[in-house]
Amino acid sequence: MRIGWQTQRPNPKHASARLRVHGPMALLEARGHECVLYDGARAPDGLDCIVISKSFTSAAHRVLDRADAAGVPVLYDMCDNLVAKARAEGDDEAERRVVSALGRAARITAPTPELLDRLSEQVPGVPGQVVPDLLENTEFLAGLRPSLAERWRLARLRRFLARHQDALHCVWFGNSSGAQAGLVHVRERMPELEAFAKRHPITLTIVSNTWLAYRRMAPEFGIPTHYIGWSLAAFLPALRAHRVAIIPVGRNSFTLGKSINRPATALRAGLGVVADSLPAYRELEDFVPIDDWQGGLWRYASNWPEERDRLAEGLDHIDARYGDAHVADLWESAIRETSGRG
Structure with missing residues (x-):
């Protein structure tokens, strides 16, 4: 499969980028999949699936629009409950933006059952799957x-x-x-x-x-x-x-x-x-x-x-x-389900 990844913060200094973007990309590439960063600046030609990592910027919405137009399914990966955060801060606009974007996804992944349950309540009808964080690579x-x-x-x-x-x-x-x-x-x-x-x-x-x-x-x-x-x-x-x-x-x-x-x-x-x-x-x-x-x-x-x-x-x-092999299995399963190749 050829998989596009979009994230607001691609720098590996951020744990979410290391453990839920660059790390999974490397594991999937080792299994023969092609993984590329994708920002929606062009049509998603040749992509079987797009993974958006907890991004709700204009770039993320551009990716969603491009994906809708091309019929490419989107998997939204969430490592934090940004809906709950927006509610706690009284930011109605942020809450609407997050819920609206998640509602356009074909699938949602999260690192824990608790987070996935909360997201399922906030965005009912979108299937989800638990995919744990990779362990921090201390050798690296x-x-x-x-x-x-x-x-x-x-x-x-x-x-x-x-x-x-x-x-x-x-x-x-x-x-x-x-x-x-x-x-x-x-x-x-x-x-x-x-x-x-x-x-x-x-x-x-x-x-x-x-x-x-x-x-x-x-x-x-x-x-x-x-x-x-x-x-x-x-x-x-x-x-x-x-x-x-x-x-x-x-x-x-x-x-x-x-x-x-x-x-x-x-x-x-x-x-x-x-x-x-x-x-x-x-x-x-x-x-x-x-x-x-x-x-x-x-x-x-x-x-x-x-x-x-x-x-x-x-x-x-x-x-x-x-371990890497188990988490890679789960990422591969989630992306296959999202792309319809499960």
Whole structure:
């Protein structure tokens, strides 16, 4: 098959582009399919299917119009509940734009059953399929060479951690989505970290692209914190400078459909995880603490060798369930169903 892909943010520095565009394209090409980026500037001649990755720009609508005119089916891939986000922000126009575009799709894919269920309620009548995120390719990330500026930022991080060498070094990484997800939930869980600090020294590093939001919140934090701007080449070494990834997540209509990607990325980087419970995280309960902040942090501070063995079992679990071959099978199935070649 020949498959066109359209996304608003094709740069692989974005996780959605790496894990739900470039990664799947590479896997499908390895199976003999032809995958090309397609922006609707010309007719979709020769394309059997078009995949739009959570894009609702004018380019996405141009692609939809071209596809309709040429009779090429469109698969809309959604890794976030943008309808719920628009509703929470009171943005009626954004909600109408998303619902209208999804309603024109032949099929919708999403990384979790929870997200797919919510989208099915918001856009009834469009068939859907769960296609999990690919696991983050840590070998690829490890092969990137940080720039001079990135090396300087990493050196600053190491100096910060060295000043607190007896502490349990924790890290939070990700983007922020206002009141829906991100640093707002770090702030909500800060009392847990502050309570733990009375028992054992602890630090927190923020790896993100939200410097101003961090600066506004940082004076409230009662433990040593450090900020390092997110970049693709520095991401993995920044993570590996720590022992534990904390993943605080408030439960709302936007976050409930989130995938296992974040704890899986931490496990693949060799970190422990302490997280709030989301539906996608529950399968990791045998391997990492879920909804147990004090007990979980103490486990990593006091018994790291035993925890590393448990984390290795968790890594085997996610590799078995979300390995490249399995996810490629699901992408291939979804695209064949969309194109009518299932």
